[in-house]
Amino acid sequence: MKPGRFFYKIAAWWLLVAAAAHSVGHYLFYIDESRFSSDRLDVAKRMQALVADPVLDGSLWRMLQAFSLSFALFLLFAGLASLVLLRGKPGGALLQRMANFNALFWGSAFVLIFLIHPTIQLLIISGVAFVLFALSRLSLSGKKVLRTPGGEPDPGTEPTDGEYPDEGADHMNEMEGLDDMDDISVEELLGEETS
Helix, strand or coil, rough: CCCHHHHHHHHHHHHHHHHHHHHHHHHHHHHHHCCCCCCHHHHHHHHHHHHEEEECEEEHHHHHHHHCCCCHHHHHHHHHHHHHHHCCCCCHHHHHHHHHHHHHHHHHHHHHHHHHCCCHHHHHHHHHHHHHHHHHHHHHCCCCCCECCCCCCCHHHCCCCCCCCCCCHHHHHHHHHHHCCCCCHHHHHHHCCCC
């Protein structure tokens, strides 16, 4: 597997691992009250008594639980979506765009979290995801681009990860040379003499 795809795949698995770790933390912090210290249990009871959403009769504790679960589901979705994309064997240009999008997204997330709500767990998740997707994008840069029959670059078939053989470009060069040929008969193509 070429470096660009390798880093992209590792980034996808990192998001899945983060989703699993956050889910375990969610259970231990919000669900399993037998593990709560007396102070945490007291805080949980107070938050359960505080109604944050009168319409749905949701307590502040319930809302925190929902946001925590939503974050775990988001990480699961982001990781699975990246793996599904890779299974479809995308062209190099599409993989570049997705790696670039993910690097920008997770890099921006890291900066926002650092500036607004700096928590070590979220900084590690977003920071590692940013680095891996950025490495994927950098590994996919600067490779040879296949040409269309008209000679224009075909960004949809950019062999950024070496999945396209070199003879494809040679075949295109041979095709371009056909324009210079004179009109000849079938007999001449078959090597037969014409009278």
